[in-house]
Amino acid sequence: MRLIAVGRLRRGPEAELFARYAARLRPELALTEIAEGGGGDAEARRREGLAILAALAPGSFAVALDPGGQMHDSEALARLLASWRAEGRTPCFLIGGAAGLDAPLLARAGYRLSLGALTWPHFLVRPMLAEQLYRAQSILAGHPYHRGDTA
Numbered sequence: 001m002r003l004i005a006v007g008r009l010r011r012g013p014e015a016e017l018f019a020r021y022a023a024r025l026r027p028e029l030a031l032t033e034i035a036e037g038g039g040g041d042a043e044a045r046r047r048e049g050l051a052i053l054a055a056l057a058p059g060s061f062a063v064a065l066d067p068g069g070q071m072h073d074s075e076a077l078a079r080l081l082a083s084w085r086a087e088g089r090t091p092c093f094l095i096g097g098a099a100g101l102d103a104p105l106l107a108r109a110g111y112r113l114s115l116g117a118l119t120w121p122h123f124l125v126r127p128m129l130a131e132q133l134y135r136a137q138s139i140l141a142g143h144p145y146h147r148g149d150t151a
Contacts, residue, residue: 049102
C-alpha cells in the first residue's frame with residue numbers, strides 16, 4: 001500500500017506514531033510527501049492536485065480521504081480492504097492539504113473514504129489512517145489487537 005500526502009510531517013509524536021503503524025503493516029505503508037501548494041485555497045488545491053496526480057502511478061487504485069466519502073467502522077474497512085485485495089487492487093491513499101483535495105483528483109479516485117464527520121488536522125490523519133489500516137490487517141488475520149465492540 002502507498003500513501004501520498006500533502007505537506008512534510010515534522011519530527012514529533014505524530015510522525016513517530018505514523019512510523020510505528022506504517023512499519024507494522026505488511027507490506028509496509030510507503031509514504032510520498034507532496035509540497036504544499038501555496039496561494040489561496042483554490043490555487044493550493046489545484047497545485048497540490050497536479051503534484052499528487054504526477055506522483056500517482058498510472059492505473060493506481062486511488063483512495064481519496066475526503067469528508068464527503070464513505071464512513072466505515074473498523075470491521076467494514078477490513079472487509080473493504082479484503083475485497084480490494086481479492087480484486088487485485090492495491091490502494092494508494094491520498095491526503096490533501098489544509099484546503100482539501102481538488103475536484104479533478106476526487107474524480108480520478110476509485111473510492112472516497114471519510115475518517116468521520118469531525119474535522120482533523122491533516123498531520124493527524126496520517127497516523128490515524130495507518131493505525132486503522134493496521135487494525136484492519138489485524139482483523140483479517142484474526143489477531144487480538146482489535147477487540148471489537150467491548151462497550
